[in-house]
Amino acid sequence: MNERFAIKAYLSQCAELIEASLKQSLPAEWDVPARLREAMLYSLEAGGKRIRPALVLSAAEAVLGQDDAKNAALPVACAVEFIHTYSLVHDDLPAMDNDDYRRGKLTNHKVFGEAMAILAGDALLTHAFHLIPQAARRGGVSAETALAIVEDLAMLAGAPGMVGGQVADMQGEQGITSISELEYIHLHKTSDLIAFSVMAGGRIGGATEKQLELLARYGRNIGLAFQIQDDILDLIGDETKLGKKTNSDVEQNKVTYPFLIGIEESKAQVERLTQEAKSAVLEAGFAAPERLLEIADYLVGRDH
Amino acid sequence: MNERFAIKAYLSQCAELIEASLKQSLPAEWDVPARLREAMLYSLEAGGKRIRPALVLSAAEAVLGQDDAKNAALPVACAVEFIHTYSLVHDDLPAMDNDDYRRGKLTNHKVFGEAMAILAGDALLTHAFHLIPQAARRGGVSAETALAIVEDLAMLAGAPGMVGGQVADMQGEQGITSISELEYIHLHKTSDLIAFSVMAGGRIGGATEKQLELLARYGRNIGLAFQIQDDILDLIGDETKLGKKTNSDVEQNKVTYPFLIGIEESKAQVERLTQEAKSAVLEAGFAAPERLLEIADYLVGRDH
Numbered sequence: 001m002n003e004r005f006a007i008k009a010y011l012s013q014c015a016e017l018i019e020a021s022l023k024q025s026l027p028a029e030w031d032v033p034a035r036l037r038e039a040m041l042y043s044l045e046a047g048g049k050r051i052r053p054a055l056v057l058s059a060a061e062a063v064l065g066q067d068d069a070k071n072a073a074l075p076v077a078c079a080v081e082f083i084h085t086y087s088l089v090h091d092d093l094p095a096m097d098n099d100d101y102r103r104g105k106l107t108n109h110k111v112f113g114e115a116m117a118i119l120a121g122d123a124l125l126t127h128a129f130h131l132i133p134q135a136a137r138r139g140g141v142s143a144e145t146a147l148a149i150v151e152d153l154a155m156l157a158g159a160p161g162m163v164g165g166q167v168a169d170m171q172g173e174q175g176i177t178s179i180s181e182l183e184y185i186h187l188h189k190t191s192d193l194i195a196f197s198v199m200a201g202g203r204i205g206g207a208t209e210k211q212l213e214l215l216a217r218y219g220r221n222i223g224l225a226f227q228i229q230d231d232i233l234d235l236i237g238d239e240t241k242l243g244k245k246t247n248s249d250v251e252q253n254k255v256t257y258p259f260l261i262g263i264e265e266s267k268a269q270v271e272r273l274t275q276e277a278k279s280a281v282l283e284a285g286f287a288a289p290e291r292l293l294e295i296a297d298y299l300v301g302r303d304h
Numbered sequence: 305m306n307e308r309f310a311i312k313a314y315l316s317q318c319a320e321l322i323e324a325s326l327k328q329s330l331p332a333e334w335d336v337p338a339r340l341r342e343a344m345l346y347s348l349e350a351g352g353k354r355i356r357p358a359l360v361l362s363a364a365e366a367v368l369g370q371d372d373a374k375n376a377a378l379p380v381a382c383a384v385e386f387i388h389t390y391s392l393v394h395d396d397l398p399a400m401d402n403d404d405y406r407r408g409k410l411t412n413h414k415v416f417g418e419a420m421a422i423l424a425g426d427a428l429l430t431h432a433f434h435l436i437p438q439a440a441r442r443g444g445v446s447a448e449t450a451l452a453i454v455e456d457l458a459m460l461a462g463a464p465g466m467v468g469g470q471v472a473d474m475q476g477e478q479g480i481t482s483i484s485e486l487e488y489i490h491l492h493k494t495s496d497l498i499a500f501s502v503m504a505g506g507r508i509g510g511a512t513e514k515q516l517e518l519l520a521r522y523g524r525n526i527g528l529a530f531q532i533q534d535d536i537l538d539l540i541g542d543e544t545k546l547g548k549k550t551n552s553d554v555e556q557n558k559v560t561y562p563f564l565i566g567i568e569e570s571k572a573q574v575e576r577l578t579q580e581a582k583s584a585v586l587e588a589g590f591a592a593p594e595r596l597l598e599i600a601d602y603l604v605g606r607d608h
Contacts, residue, residue: 030464033471040463090426095399095418114399118422119471122394123463125426129433130458133451143447147437150454154434159344159427160334167337167423 004301007294014054017070018077019045025078025131039112039120040127043085046105051226051299052084052197053077058291059201059215065287072141073204075134076149080197082131083157086124087193089117091166128153141204149200156196165189176255183224191223198292207284214284218292221277225270226299231256232266237303274300308605311598318358321374322381323349329382329435343416343424344431347389350409355530355603356388356501357381362595363505363519369591376445377508379438380453384501386435387461390428391497393421395470432457445508453504460500469493480559487528495527502596511588518588522596525581529574530603535560536570541607578604 022044026037056077060069092099092107094114099107109117129150136146155161165188168181176182198215207215234249235258249256257266277296281289326348330341360381364373396403396411398418403411413421433454440450459465469492472485480486502519511519538553539562553560561570581600585593 026463032463032468033475035475036463036468036471086426090422093422095422115474116471118394118397118399119467119474121426122390122429123467125429126458126462126467128458129454130462133455136451143451147440147447147451147454150433150451151437154430154432158430158434159330159336159340163423163427163430164336164340167340167420170419170423171337171339 003294004298007291007298010291011049011051011054011295011298014057015050017057017074018050018053018081021074021078022081025075025082026127035112035116036120036123039108039116040124042111043089043108043120044081044124046085047103048084050081051295052080052193055194055197055219055295056080056201056204058295059198059207060205061201062281062286062288062290062292063202063205063207063211069201069205072135072138073201075131075138076200076204077197079128079131079153080193080200082124082128083153083162084193086121086128087157087162087166089121089124093117096170125157128157135204145203149203152196152199152203156192161188161192161196165192172255179257179260182255182257182260186224186227187220190227191220194223194226195219211284211286214280217280218277218296221273221280222296222299225273225277225296228257228266228270228273229300229302231258232263232270233303235263270300307598308602311595311602314595315353315355315358315599315602318361319354321361321378322354322357322385325378325382326385329379329386330431339416339420340424340427343412343420344428346415347393347412347424348385348428350389351407352388354385355599356384356497359498359501359523359596359599360384360505360508362599363502363511364509365505366585366590366592366594366596367506367509367511367515373505373509376439376442377505379435379442380504380508381501383432383435383457384497384504386428386432387457387466388497390425390432391461391466391470393425393428397421400474429461432461439508449507453507456500456503456507460496465492465496465500469496476559483561483564486559486561486564490528490531491524494531495524498527498530499523515588515590518584521584522581522600525577525584526600526603529577529581529600532561532570532574532577533604533606535562536567536574537607539567574604 026032026040057070057073060073061067088102089108091097092102093109100110101107108120112120132146132150132153135141135149136143157163165185169185169189172181172185195216196219198219199212202212202215231249234246234256237246257269261269274296278293281292330336330344361374361377364377365371392406393412395401396406397413404414405411412424416424436450436454436457439445439453440447461467469489473489473493476485476489499520500523502523503516506516506519535553538550538560541550561573565573578600582597585596590596
């Protein structure tokens with residue numbers, strides 16, 4: 001379990017870096033209505049594992065083979081967290097999932113009201129695209145690379161990506177019957193932003209087109225594994241570790257992998273997807289692939 | 305009135321170009337849920353004067369002094385319209401202005417439901433940032449310039465810009481008493497995106513820093529003039545030309561320029577702001593300033 005300990009320490013260190021950077025990511029000198037700034041920071045600082053931004057940093061370091069890629073990659077890592085956060089704020093809205101709590105805290109609209117939560121989400125989403133050009137300013141990243149990252153993010157977080165997955169999820173509540181429908185939802189709702197994260201890190205590290213493709217494959221696979229693992233934990237996890245009630249999917253009549261193919265087959269899928277993700281990383285021939293391999297294992301092994 | 309006729313014809317020609325381009329702006333080969341695509345196009349195609357994108361094209365042509373700047377500028381012009389459209393979709397939501405109709409058509413959420421309207425707005429906003437890099441692909445625009453346009457848009461449409469103005473407007477419903485509060489709202493809610501439009505056109509045309517500053521001043525001034533003119537038309541306009549009822553601001557207890565400083569003084573303000581906008585353009589020494597000068601006059605003279 002030493003390896004597991006090491007990767008947890010590495011992810012904590014990434015999370016600390018990212019949280020310090022998130023706090024400064026909305027320029028203090030900007031004339032922003034106080035309550036809007038407060039609403040944005042409330043959800044940004046509400047925690048979470050910061051897996052997506054950590055993947056930006058890890059992928060950049062995997063390609064470069066050195067520990068000093070973090071500085072150039074940090075603005076992009078923060079951008080991913082801005083996108084992830086806005087998506088949670090909007091998902092929780094009364095017209096969407098209508099959730100009152102997230103990670104044990106009141107959701108944005110419960111604290112700031114529905115109109116402000118919509119606008120704070122819009123502002124978080126927009127600000128992600130202000131952060132990416134800063135990677136070019138810090139040096140080490142060309143304008144061409146930063147622009148390619150902007151284009152990737154706009155696609156993978158947009159209509160053909162995360163938002164499309166969210167729409168399919170919403171429509172699916174009327175009855176999903178096949179694994180392929182469920183896979184579509186997870187691939188877009190969850191995997192696309194994870195694939196973006198490792199591709200962006202790869203671009204910053206100077207990955208080749210072939211390596212970017214393999215990073216995308218890694219991202220899609222661990223994203224899907226992550227989601228199925230979530231479904232499994234909802235059924236058989238430890239409520240105190242999860243920080244939320246188990247069996248909520250069953251109570252909400254949510255169609256999940258375990259529901260469609262059973263627990264054992266779901267676990268086998270997670271294992272298979274994780275192996276495929278790791279193969280992609282090994283095939284890419286990165287200077288330092290270890291972190292990415294460890295993160296893939298960590299996501300399967302997690303109990304919360 | 306010949307000049308007025310010419311500028312109307314020019315703006316119509318721009319609107320046609322933009323509408324043709326908007327129709328193709330969401331790649332047909334993208335695997336987007338059909339209903340989401342429909343919801344996005346519904347509001348994109350709902351008309352309007354297309355003033356903002358026309359300003360992108362006009363500013364590029366003013367700087368370059370030629371009529372062929374439109375090709376490189378079109379993706380950015382469309383991006384502005386995507387942003388403007390998303391802002392209307394979200395503004396109309398029940399939690400915000402709760403409007404059932406816009407330009408005589410049912411609002412997005414009345415047709416597609418509230419959840420879809422939120423997501424379609426998110427997708428429109430995100431897609432704007434997919435369009436800007438395409439200006440670099442078409443040639444004539446460097447990656448550095450496209451990246452600067454991304455950064456401008458993310459600022460002027462975000463928390464310190466349009467969204468901030470929207471928040472201030474929402475908070476102001478609890479009672480604005482001063483012109484400076486009202487000016488803050490209009491400058492951000494309306495002027496910032498207009499200033500972005502002319503700056504982006506300027507960047508594409510190769511404007512100097514000083515010229516960009518003057519374009520921003522032009523944009524802010526005509527944006528504010530446009531908004532005050534709207535307030536005036538709501539009081540004394542012709543309902544058939546406006547396509548909406550007059551006196552709606554009074555009925556909704558909205559604090560407007562005419563309410564705070566009277567009709568005559570409001571008209572004088574519109575005149576003063578228009579002159580300041582035109583001075584900025586003249587000071588910039590553009591190769592072909594005529595269109596921008598005519599558009600400033602057109603916006604004051606309009607009756608709908």
